[in-house]
Amino acid sequence: MERFERLKLTIAYDGRPFSGWQSQLNRNGVQDHLKEAFFEILSRPVIVHGAGRTDAGVHAFAQVAHVEVPNRKYALRTWMAALNAHLPGEIRVIKCGRVHGGFHAQYSAVGKVYTYRIWNDTFHHPLELGRSWHIAQSLDPNALRSAGDRFIGTHDFASFSANRRVAENTTRTIYYIRIQRRTELLTVQFAANGFLYRMVRMLMGSMAKVASGRKSVEWIDRLLSEPGKQKANFTAPPEGLYLLKVIY
Amino acid sequence: MERFERLKLTIAYDGRPFSGWQSQLNRNGVQDHLKEAFFEILSRPVIVHGAGRTDAGVHAFAQVAHVEVPNRKYALRTWMAALNAHLPGEIRVIKCGRVHGGFHAQYSAVGKVYTYRIWNDTFHHPLELGRSWHIAQSLDPNALRSAGDRFIGTHDFASFSANRRVAENTTRTIYYIRIQRRTELLTVQFAANGFLYRMVRMLMGSMAKVASGRKSVEWIDRLLSEPGKQKANFTAPPEGLYLLKVIY
Numbered sequence: 001m002e003r004f005e006r007l008k009l010t011i012a013y014d015g016r017p018f019s020g021w022q023s024q025l026n027r028n029g030v031q032d033h034l035k036e037a038f039f040e041i042l043s044r045p046v047i048v049h050g051a052g053r054t055d056a057g058v059h060a061f062a063q064v065a066h067v068e069v070p071n072r073k074y075a076l077r078t079w080m081a082a083l084n085a086h087l088p089g090e091i092r093v094i095k096c097g098r099v100h101g102g103f104h105a106q107y108s109a110v111g112k113v114y115t116y117r118i119w120n121d122t123f124h125h126p127l128e129l130g131r132s133w134h135i136a137q138s139l140d141p142n143a144l145r146s147a148g149d150r151f152i153g154t155h156d157f158a159s160f161s162a163n164r165r166v167a168e169n170t171t172r173t174i175y176y177i178r179i180q181r182r183t184e185l186l187t188v189q190f191a192a193n194g195f196l197y198r199m200v201r202m203l204m205g206s207m208a209k210v211a212s213g214r215k216s217v218e219w220i221d222r223l224l225s226e227p228g229k230q231k232a233n234f235t236a237p238p239e240g241l242y243l244l245k246v247i248y
Numbered sequence: 249m250e251r252f253e254r255l256k257l258t259i260a261y262d263g264r265p266f267s268g269w270q271s272q273l274n275r276n277g278v279q280d281h282l283k284e285a286f287f288e289i290l291s292r293p294v295i296v297h298g299a300g301r302t303d304a305g306v307h308a309f310a311q312v313a314h315v316e317v318p319n320r321k322y323a324l325r326t327w328m329a330a331l332n333a334h335l336p337g338e339i340r341v342i343k344c345g346r347v348h349g350g351f352h353a354q355y356s357a358v359g360k361v362y363t364y365r366i367w368n369d370t371f372h373h374p375l376e377l378g379r380s381w382h383i384a385q386s387l388d389p390n391a392l393r394s395a396g397d398r399f400i401g402t403h404d405f406a407s408f409s410a411n412r413r414v415a416e417n418t419t420r421t422i423y424y425i426r427i428q429r430r431t432e433l434l435t436v437q438f439a440a441n442g443f444l445y446r447m448v449r450m451l452m453g454s455m456a457k458v459a460s461g462r463k464s465v466e467w468i469d470r471l472l473s474e475p476g477k478q479k480a481n482f483t484a485p486p487e488g489l490y491l492l493k494v495i496y
Contacts, residue, residue, distance in 0.1 A: 005250075014374040059375060090374045122328075126338045127307060128261040161358075 003071035010095035011063045037086035051246040057238030064246040066105040111247035121184040133240035144211035148177040158228030161196035205234030213224040251319035257309045258343035268304040285334035299494040305486030312494040314353040359495035371431040381488035392459035396425040406476030409444035451479030
């Protein structure tokens with residue numbers, strides 16, 4: 001009887017050349033490239049389970065996936081080298097470990113951390129194209145901070161999700177939102193037990209609207225107090241978003 | 249009589265899409281794009297004088313150029329906005345000032361600072377492609393430091409230049425070489441009164457050879473003591489190099 005083992009992969013990617021994490025008909029999802037790399041190595045299909053989807057253009061410092069492979073076929077460093085040899089340079093397996101059969105990249109995750117980068121200056125810096133959101137208007141740091149504070153804690157985030165599945169539980173707990181500014185570069189880190197579809201981009205878009213004076217913090221309070229009644233129709237662009245960490 | 253004024257431009261660019269700073273027959277030098285932007289605005293050709301050439305793939309945080317334009321035609325911020333509106337996103341004029349007629353971007357410069365970035369890990373990080381030199385072998389920090397120390401001060405760098413002009417003065421003074429390491433990222437900053445053609449890349453290439461144990465520091469001493477007799481045949485790739493500052 002053939003025996004299997006489960007590998008946990010930590011994956012970094014530049015989101016620009018790909019159609020997001022998830023497998024696509026055009027076979028240009030990051031997941032597709034991983035499946036193809038495994039197929040090249042094993043000559044048979046495998047299922048690559050990711051911790052969660054990232055949209056087209058969203059980057060990852062440490063996406064996580066698991067996959068079942070024939071037991072002890074290769075050493076871990078051989079797996080890493082073989083996978084990276086078959087992947088485009090914009091995707092790299094940066095860690096590879098063995099995990100028990102109960103580990104699941106998505107369902108075992110207890111939290112996620114994302115970082116959003118904003119280039120807040122008259123012009124977008126050439127070395128920041130595709131790496132950050134360019135906002136030319138000045139942003140009020142106090143308004144940004146109080147908008148962010150509204151989201152911290154446990155809330156029903158139905159108004160801050162593009163998902164339309166009705167039965168879904170849309171309550172999440174945000175542990176912290178860390179805001180840092182170094183001259184033109186504004187960095188916002190979001191940590192939560194999980195995020196709904198497009199949620200980080202909608203939180204960020206809403207915070208930016210408040211910081212630029214076009215919406216009030218009370219508008220955020222209303223959206224949170226009547227979940228799903230109205231959507232926060234401001235979605236920050238994908239290129240500023242980075243999946244930083246999946247917590248298990 | 250038409251009067252002119254001299255503008256000093258500070259320019260940032262991502263080196264990847266261009267054929268280097270200098271005008272090319274393919275019109276894809278950064279200089280070409282600037283000349284075209286001025287032509288679009290003024291409907292006549294101007295000469296764009298740069299502080300120095302950068303090779304294809306080399307980036308700039310602050311290249312400097314000067315140009316003569318009709319006196320007081322536009323406010324400085326209008327010049328910046330108009331130029332940037334006609335430039336590709338990978339080139340941005342980040343500062344624009346008026347200077348006296350004696351100022352020359354190249355000849356008035358008294359020094360330059362470059363930064364070189366090395367990604368020193370088994371695999372090149374996806375978000376570092378085109379932004380750093382990937383070196384997989386481990387680098388000895390002490391050897392790197394002592395190789396760098398050999399270059400500091402005033403030397404004839406003829407062995408560390410790709411230039412073939414015989415009569416050229418190849419003596420330069422290096423003020424400092426600053427080495428910093430943060431996990432996988434190694435950053436080396438070079439400051440000098442000037443650099444010969446490809447000199448920073450050849451210094452960096454030679455330092456890396458010593459740090460990886462393939463050359464001794466005595467090899468550097470020999471190249472410095474017999475200038476031009478032999479060339480240091482190791483040129484670090486352009487994508488790790490950034491023009492950080494021109495000093496006037």
